[in-house]
Amino acid sequence: MPSRCGSGFEHPNPSEITPPTVYQRRRDLMRVLATGVAGVALAQWAAREARSQTAGPGKLAKLPASRSTVPGAVTMEKPTAYNDVTTYNNFYEFGTDKADPAKNAHTLKPRPWSVSVEGEVKKPGTFDIDALLKLAPLEERIYRLRCVEGWSMVIPWVGWSLNELIKRVEPTGNAKFVEFVTLADKTQMPGLRSSVLDWPYVEGLRLDEAMHPLTLLTFGLYGEVLPNQNGAPLRLVVPWKYGFKSGKSIVKIRFVAKQPLTSWVAAASQEYGFYSNVNPTVEHPRWSQASERRIGEDGVFQKKRPTLLFNGYEPQVGQLYAGMDLKKYF
Amino acid sequence: MQKLLLHRASKPLLFIAALLPFASLLYGALANALGPNPAEALIRSSGDWTLRFLCLTLAVTPLRRWTGLHALARLRRMFGLFTYFYAVTHFLCFAWLDMGFDVGDIVRDIAKRPFILVGFSALVLMTPLAATSFNRAIKALGARRWQTLHRIVYAIALFALLHFFWMRAGKNDFAEWSIYALVVGVLLGWRVWSSLRGAREVSVRPATS
Numbered sequence: 001m002p003s004r005c006g007s008g009f010e011h012p013n014p015s016e017i018t019p020p021t022v023y024q025r026r027r028d029l030m031r032v033l034a035t036g037v038a039g040v041a042l043a044q045w046a047a048r049e050a051r052s053q054t055a056g057p058g059k060l061a062k063l064p065a066s067r068s069t070v071p072g073a074v075t076m077e078k079p080t081a082y083n084d085v086t087t088y089n090n091f092y093e094f095g096t097d098k099a100d101p102a103k104n105a106h107t108l109k110p111r112p113w114s115v116s117v118e119g120e121v122k123k124p125g126t127f128d129i130d131a132l133l134k135l136a137p138l139e140e141r142i143y144r145l146r147c148v149e150g151w152s153m154v155i156p157w158v159g160w161s162l163n164e165l166i167k168r169v170e171p172t173g174n175a176k177f178v179e180f181v182t183l184a185d186k187t188q189m190p191g192l193r194s195s196v197l198d199w200p201y202v203e204g205l206r207l208d209e210a211m212h213p214l215t216l217l218t219f220g221l222y223g224e225v226l227p228n229q230n231g232a233p234l235r236l237v238v239p240w241k242y243g244f245k246s247g248k249s250i251v252k253i254r255f256v257a258k259q260p261l262t263s264w265v266a267a268a269s270q271e272y273g274f275y276s277n278v279n280p281t282v283e284h285p286r287w288s289q290a291s292e293r294r295i296g297e298d299g300v301f302q303k304k305r306p307t308l309l310f311n312g313y314e315p316q317v318g319q320l321y322a323g324m325d326l327k328k329y330f
Numbered sequence: 331m332q333k334l335l336l337h338r339a340s341k342p343l344l345f346i347a348a349l350l351p352f353a354s355l356l357y358g359a360l361a362n363a364l365g366p367n368p369a370e371a372l373i374r375s376s377g378d379w380t381l382r383f384l385c386l387t388l389a390v391t392p393l394r395r396w397t398g399l400h401a402l403a404r405l406r407r408m409f410g411l412f413t414y415f416y417a418v419t420h421f422l423c424f425a426w427l428d429m430g431f432d433v434g435d436i437v438r439d440i441a442k443r444p445f446i447l448v449g450f451s452a453l454v455l456m457t458p459l460a461a462t463s464f465n466r467a468i469k470a471l472g473a474r475r476w477q478t479l480h481r482i483v484y485a486i487a488l489f490a491l492l493h494f495f496w497m498r499a500g501k502n503d504f505a506e507w508s509i510y511a512l513v514v515g516v517l518l519g520w521r522v523w524s525s526l527r528g529a530r531e532v533s534v535r536p537a538t539s
Contacts, residue, residue: 088366096503099365151367196502267502286445286500293369300359300368303430 053140054156056082056222063220065138065158070213072316073141079222080153084296086227090147091248092196093182093189094229100191101229108188108249110225110233119255120175123168129233133219135168136160140223141216141237146278146311148242150304152292157237158220163211171207171255178210179203179260180236181252197263203247204260204274205238206320214239214316240313242276273330277321278311282330335401344405348412351379352419369427376420381494381510383413384487388517395524407463410483414460417453445496452489455482484521487514 053065068074091101094108113129127135138158146152166178184200186192192199209215216237219226226232231248238246244264254260264272271285280290291304298305310317321329334340355375358364364371387409394402424446429436440450459480462468468476491511498507 084366096501096505098367149370151370194503194505268499271500284500286443286496288439293367295366300362300364300372300427304428 053223054079054142056224058224060224060227063138063158063223063225065140065220065223068139068141070139070141070161072214072313073139073143075142075144075154075312077142077144077154078297079142079156080294081296082222085153085155085221086229088295089229090149090244091191091229091231092194093184093191093199093201093249095191096194096196102227104190105228105232107190108183108228108232110228110249113233113251115234115250115253117165117169117253117255119179120172120257121255122170122172125169127165132165132217132234136164138219143214143216143237143239144311145237145239145243146292146307148244148272148276148284148289150287150289150292151295152307153295156222157216157218158223159216159218159234159237161213162215162217162236163213165217165253166207166211169255174257175255176207177256177259178205178207179252179254179256180205180247180250181254182247183249183251197267200251201247201263202260203236203245204262205245206259207255208320209238209317212317212320214313240278240310240317242278244272245276275321275326275329277326277330278307279309279326279330280307281309282327332399332401335399335404341405341408344408348383348408351375352416369423373420373423373427376416376423377494380413380416380420381490383409383416384483384490385510385513385517387413388483388487388514392517392520411460411463414456417456421450421453445493448489448496449493452486452493455486455489459483459486484518487518 053067087102088098089101090098091105094101094104111129114126115129115132116124116126118124137160139160140156140158142154142156144152145155180203182201182203183189184192205215216239218231218235218237219233221227221230226235231246231250234250235248236246236250259274262272262274264276265274278289283289289307292307293304308314355364355372359368359372362368387406390402390406390409394400425431425436429439440446459482462471462476462479471479491507491514494507494510495504498504
């Protein structure tokens, strides 16, 4: 033993040494606690959540998805009735009245469909809708939707974060903005006969906004494929911006260096800005944005509910606009 | 036709007919049958009906001239009063459903938004016309002064059109507005044209006589 003592290491009494079997058991327990138990619990929770995907009326093809785990992606608020979500739409390609799209959009053909991804990307290409559906695991996300007109809904969407696609096409260093172009086909869209807007409908986001995990490339709602009037077969959903920023029936996604001229900015730049973030303190010239009416929930004679900055997604997206004058960049 | 218009029942019947849109909106509000956004439906429909009754009111005189149905004049006052009735309903819907009867908010909104201000001005201008619509008021004012006062209706029509135009400007959608503009344009244009013609006849007459 002296030789060992000479190494300067003081051994405790042998009786105080924890036997390997014991410490191994402890470590196992720790590992189980850290991974196994929590994992099983999470798996069960996830499975329960997956099973509880919001069900639609069963009119359209099912689109199974698991509940999203993206922070902020699942609000606990009560979803707006399917009937209201699908009969009260702004989709000018099918008429300007909000009842028009549900009446007229039956002429839209969501298959076959492909989306061309072009511009400042290393891997441009054309994606078939069925390939897109399999590109990433589908998630259910329950988002608030705030229309610039002062009403709101809560909608269970099905899709995946747009950044899944963006990562795959590899934007170049020049890509600063992303442009989303809606189909403009007179044979399918009777509203194109009116010159309300310059067709096709163009919307856009800054690249970092497009990369945000809450920006959803959307294929369905209420666990089923999108009804035509809601932008079949695929659309964008950007929950912290006014609804018109979320282009429907998308046929082209372009990565560009300059801020795109979006349809509503082209039509009325004094009323609609490029950013169009939901903001109760930035008024529309003809009405206040301080409050909103939740469709199907707030009674007709009930006072409107207050609108939240970034539609309540400020914890998730606020940092995108740090230091920006939101009144100037409205 | 003339006989029908002069019939004792014509006014009560018109009264009931003019109340039908109101009744259907009231029923819709109570039965929740106004679609996903009943508040918006009430505000818009009451505004639409105000414009329609305004057009009807303005149409009475030209129609009399064009058709010779002078008995139409009997109904003009009722059309005018129903225009006011729907305008008040429209304002109350806005004040209640949009503003929650918050007087501060309402006043601020009127002052701040030209589109609301123009609509509200039209309502204010209508008020003296409604208040002087009964026979005693006509007598008290004298027919000429009464008529001059009631010419305000032309300004009201232009304000109402502007109000509707600005409202639709947000959606860049003027299809429906153009129809009202055309109707009001014809009805007011005819008045301008016939008064110019009348003025020329008056100015020509002394020379020929």
